[in-house]
Amino acid sequence: MSTIGALGAEAPATPDADEARRAATKELSREIYQDHPDLWDRFWQWILDLLDTQSLVPGVPPWVSTAIVVTISAAVIALLILLTTRLTSARRVRTAPLSVFTDDRDAATLTRAADEAAERADFATAVVERFRAIIRSLDEHGVIDEYPGMTALEAAALTHQSLGEHPVVAPLYEAAHLFDAVLYGRVVSTRTQDQQMRELAEQVAQVTVPVDRQDALVGAPVTLPGAPA
Template identity: 40%
Template structure:
């Protein structure tokens, strides 16, 4: 009990005829602090980790509460915004695929023993028959480049990339430049970008392969390639 003169009265049951014990305020506060600091009063206190976790969730709750008041429509509006953001992120992941570290330079188009264009086409068709469109697309692009080398429209050069092959082939077959570049991009996306090819993408590159077989090269470019090869042979 607190008196008006600033002293604290502690009523301790001693006997009915004795007056209560009176202590000044500061000593009484110190005595209470010492009493409450005893271990027996803190056995069930939460751990430091639990207190930190509770503080974190309190902060999250305050943040969401503030956001719900700021968002149009309150809590319902906040939920709609969060779902919209999740939907956008999901669409981006589906469209772009899992991010992967890009190589500092594009690896070579051919990475195994030399094979003919016919062998690459056969491998592509075998993969396509099983629905393995990524492997089918890769083999069909290799078939295109190998066929151009067999026709002497490209020099046989180990280490050539798909982009380089498309650029060089575009000089000999200028009418197919855009399709060659698109095929090289598809090849790089599948081989080094971690994306999966579709059936439509495979059929586009297969159609390009068939069209290139019938295409007539630009005369000046073909002559230049032939002269270069003859000079190298001499």
């Protein structure tokens, strides 16, 4: 037999697909391929190492180590809550009060918008639009002089200056605070609040400036108390 024929006889036959798959499976099952944890395993082990209180404070009993870790964690959480609260309060303080009006609709148009919103149970819009209608009505009847950028509390303060201790003043301050709270999203308006605003609108519709106070209003400065004195 020739040399080439001998080499050909000794060469292994090419494995078919099933044999190749079995060989690959057998190779991958070797222990050398099982010694390397995947990314999730390494991450989980890192978490467990962090929670191992004995390794965090070596040389002390486990319960002492645990107590130290719990105390520090509680202090950090409390500090984060305090900082978050102060930052939130600071942002609220820095936020400029919102203007009452964003357009020139008259009181009747604003009232219709409030009624339509209430019919579809959109009480946030109803409360906001009806308060605007109330303030616009006070302007139209000469009780106050509306100006660009006027806030809800400024409108209430002007009404207080104009009407003195009129029964409508105190609920108007409350309505002004509600108006701001709704616009800032701090409260969810309800049907009850809509009804309160309707009642206030009815009271305001009957208001006129007392004759004995008309002269005193000329040149009177605007003050912004949180509520009428």
